[in-house]
Amino acid sequence: MKYLLIILGMLLGTLPITFVHADDVEAMAVQVTHAYVNSMPPVVKVTAGFFELRNSGSATITLTGISSPQAEKVELHRSAGVDGRMTMRQLISLDIAPGEKIKLEPGGMHLMLWGLDRSLRPGNFVRLTLHFSNGQRKIFPAELRDVRDESSRHHGH
Numbered sequence: 001m002k003y004l005l006i007i008l009g010m011l012l013g014t015l016p017i018t019f020v021h022a023d024d025v026e027a028m029a030v031q032v033t034h035a036y037v038n039s040m041p042p043v044v045k046v047t048a049g050f051f052e053l054r055n056s057g058s059a060t061i062t063l064t065g066i067s068s069p070q071a072e073k074v075e076l077h078r079s080a081g082v083d084g085r086m087t088m089r090q091l092i093s094l095d096i097a098p099g100e101k102i103k104l105e106p107g108g109m110h111l112m113l114w115g116l117d118r119s120l121r122p123g124n125f126v127r128l129t130l131h132f133s134n135g136q137r138k139i140f141p142a143e144l145r146d147v148r149d150e151s152s153r154h155h156g157h
């Protein structure tokens with residue numbers, strides 16, 4: 001009963017999130033690796049992020065949303081070539097089977113982030129939260145990377 005009241009309090013915004021231990025709702029069966037967000041010049045209002053996600057649990061989990069306290073809006077997108085043109089559409093939800101690994105990468109699935117906190121600099125971390133249909137969530141840091149630096153480093157020799 002007490003637990004229920006805490007959850008209700010969270011939903012209604014009357015209790016700070018820190019009142020509940022994070023591991024009460026942490027998605028333990030989810031591992032996130034290789035997370036990064038592209039750093040953009042200040043005039044660009046939208047950027048992309050990538051990570052790899054593995055479901056090491058025994059049940060299918062459904063990703064239903066992504067948020068960040070440092071961005072106005074975050075969406076999961078999938079890029080696809082349609083009639084020789086690259087388009088992308090939002091994925092409202094994504095099922096991840098037991099043992100399945102999902103890879104977000106340029107040209108494929110990716111995060112779109114709008115209104116990223118302008119005080120963030122390359123090397124800083126963007127805090128991201130994955131929300132699952134079972135009420136669990138996964139919080140992880142994604143490094144802000146200057147992709148132009150990266151490509152010059154890889155191709156400059």
Ligand SMILES: [Cu+2]
Pocket residue numbers: 077078088110111112
């Ligand atoms: Cu997109």
